[in-house]
Amino acid sequence: MPNLEGRKYGFRALVGSWNYNLNEESSDRDYKLFLIPTFDDLYTNHQFSKSIIGELEDFDCHDIRKVSNLWWKANVNFLEVLFTEELLVNIELTSKSKHCINELFKNKDKIVIMNLPYLFNACVGMHITKKNDIDKGTEGTKHLIKMHGYETKMAMHSIRILDFLIRFANQGFKDFKKAIWYELDDPKRLLLLDIKHGKYTKEQYLEMATYMQNLVETEYKNFYMDKTVNIDTNEAILTLVKEIIKEELF
Known part of the structure; x- marks a missing residue:
């Protein structure tokens, strides 16, 4: 370039x-x-x-x-x-x-774990922002709102971000790539793509998002906050x- x-x-x-x-x-x-x-x-x-x-x-x-x-x-x-x-x-x-x-x-x-408290807050904040924007979309995704009643691609990524926090903590913050990567046979991969393709209603997505946000904030937050920067x-x-x-x- x-x-x-x-x-x-x-x-x-x-x-x-x-x-x-x-x-x-x-x-x-x-x-x-x-x-x-x-x-x-x-x-x-x-x-x-x-x-x-x-x-x-x-x-x-x-x-x-x-x-x-x-x-x-x-x-x-x-x-x-x-x-x-x-x-x-x-x-x-x-x-x-x-x-x-x-x-x-x-x-x-080393870089990805140098500030885990910030990582947790940044990811939860990103999830909330994306969840709040599912009725707005962008120029390239407004057709999804017409098709499914909400911006399903953004919804998928809002769930993916929370799932990343869970996966990264569960493996002791040792493998960032593994925490963001979904193998072809991973059920979570199918779930995320199903959200993107509109197989879940907006209400079902919001219920899922609320459950996962509560889960990470009650069960996983301390894993991140207790780490020294x-x-x-x-x-x-x-x-x-x-x-x-x-x-x-x-």
Whole structure:
């Protein structure tokens, strides 16, 4: 991918249903793209972001400096970048920059558990937001509301997020990828796709969502809240990102 508005890209990662094994024939390919800031960005403390919608691929573009904050705040949509099914690092980067990016990914198991209290709250908050938006939809999903009476794709992901919290805690926070991935014979995979395909009424979905939210908040919350945050890991991320920027700009 070429430079974007004068900014060299660092790496891109496939995100979304392909990383959960919930993709279907009609599934889009969405990417998160991380860019090296320009001198002007550094001087004005501007962190570039932009969404690019294409016919076959969509790109959510961000300044690479954002990763430490996004990973520290445990935004699960960005944490999954570390476990992507498709990673592309810019071959034009210096060897040291490539090494630093590789180090980020080598530390992915530490990164995803460095702030488990935030992870819990972020996921529950995301669930609530998605649940509250099932009557709104987006330009690309409003047809689902007409077909099923609610936005079933958003509903599926709201349940998936809670299920992730349960799965991740049940295996002792040891395997993030396993917690987000659904094998073909996993009954939960069928359940999630059935929600997406409108096989559950809105009332049945809301009942399921209420039950699961109560479950994670009563049975699983303490597993997350009792974990100590790891500031050292976040500092290591900051150091690596600074090295990448230094290599590419100076």
